[in-house]
Amino acid sequence: QKEVEQDPGPLSVPEGAIVSLNCTYSNSAFQYFMWYRQYSRKGPELLMYTYSSGNKEDGRFTAQVDKSSKYISLFIRDSQPSDSATYLCAARTQGGSEKLVFGKGTKLTVNP
Amino acid sequence: EAGVTQFPSHSVIEKGQTVTLRCDPISGHDNLYWYRRVMGKEIKFLLHFVKESKQDESGMPNNRFLAERTGGTYSTLKVQPAELEDSGVYFCASSQRLAGGNEQFFGPGTRLTVL
Numbered sequence: 001q002k003e004v005e006q007d008p009g010p011l012s013v014p015e016g017a018i019v020s021l022n023c024t025y026s027n028s029a030f031q032y033f034m035w036y037r038q039y040s041r042k043g044p045e046l047l048m049y050t051y052s053s054g055n056k057e058d059g060r061f062t063a064q065v066d067k068s069s070k071y072i073s074l075f076i077r078d079s080q081p082s083d084s085a086t087y088l089c090a091a092r093t094q095g096g097s098e099k100l101v102f103g104k105g106t107k108l109t110v111n112p
Numbered sequence: 113e114a115g116v117t118q119f120p121s122h123s124v125i126e127k128g129q130t131v132t133l134r135c136d137p138i139s140g141h142d143n144l145y146w147y148r149r150v151m152g153k154e155i156k157f158l159l160h161f162v163k164e165s166k167q168d169e170s171g172m173p174n175n176r177f178l179a180e181r182t183g184g185t186y187s188t189l190k191v192q193p194a195e196l197e198d199s200g201v202y203f204c205a206s207s208q209r210l211a212g213g214n215e216q217f218f219g220p221g222t223r224l225t226v227l
Contacts, residue, residue, distance in 0.1 A: 004154070036218070043116070043203055043218040044155070088155065097168050098143065098207075099157035100216060 003027050006089055006103025015112050019076040023089035023103045026070065030101075031094035033065050035074045038086045038105065047087075048074065079110045114138070116206050116219035124225045130192040133222045137186070137206030144187050145207075145216060146179060150200040158202075161187060162209065194226045 006023045013019055021035075032051055036044035048063035050056045056063045064073040072089050086107045090100040117136045125131050137144045146158040158177070159169040163184035172179070176195070181187040191198050201221040207214040 002154075006154075034215075041220075043220040046215055046217060049215050097170070098160055098214070098216075099145070099168060099171065100147075100155075101157070102155040104154045 001026050003030075003101045004089060004091055004103040006106055008104045008106055010107040010109060012109045012111060013079055015079060015081060015110055017079050017110070019074075019079050019083070019108060019110075021074040021076075021087050021089075021106050021108070023072040024070055025072065025091055025101075027091070027093070027101070028067075028070070029093045030091040032092045033063070033072050034090040034100065035061075035063055035072075036088040036090060038088060040085075044088055081110050081112050084109045116204055116217055118202075118204050118219040118222050120222060121220065122223045122225075124227065125194055126227050127196055128193045130190065131194055131224060133189045133191075133202050133204075133224070135187045135189070135204030135206075135219060137204070138217060140208065141206035141217075142184070142209040143207040143214065143216075144181060145205040146187070146189055147203040147205065147218075148200050149203065149221075150197075155203065158189075191224075194224075196226050199224055199226045 004025045035048040037047050038044045053067040060077045062075040086105040088105040089103045119134045144161040147155050149155045157171040160167045161181045178190045203221045205216040205218045207216045
């Protein structure tokens with residue numbers, strides 16, 4: 001079983017839709033959770049960074065972590081064509097190795 | 113502030129040749145990481161430097177891969193000799209040395225093709 005599972009999609013939505021992206025993980029030692037956005041032929045860009053369970057909001061983006069169910073979510077409100085990209089979830093433990101463990105990424109297209 | 117830079121952006125070599133990838137982290141970032149994405153797979157960790165020291169090299173696939181970070185500034189990743197399965201995108205990331213968590217900032221990647 002992979003440590004972080006993510007449905008690769010693709011996901012296609014109309015402009016203005018609410019987008020929900022999700023990951024599950026198996027390592028209960030994970031404490032830090034990240035969402036990265038990656039445009040084609042570019043490097044991953046950090047979008048959201050959360051510690052342990054809870055919600056974090058930044059503009060149109062909301063990240064949720066539910067450690068009891070080992071579930072990570074990213075919500076995008078009022079989606080825009082410029083949000084079209086691949087979204088990667090990642091996690092790491094606290095202390096010890098600082099390596100990030102990534103999901104495969106979900107390719108999102110927002111249609112005008 | 114300049115981000116993480118990587119050179120070259122793309123490299124095409126033949127099996128058995130040697131390739132050296134370079135990464136320049138964000139100025140002041142003591143942590144430097146190498147990751148790799150093979151086609152169809154997730155991004156996977158290779159190793160982590162703290163300044164010039166290797167902190168974690170658990171992800172290095174085999175001894176054909178050699179990473180260095182002389183003087184704790186830029187880093188190089190050498191693949192010698194390259195094999196077909198080494199093809200992929202190699203990412204470098206850097207972060208500050210902070211207590212608790214630290215955010216890793218990624219470079220644009222080097223796309224390596226081994227023919």
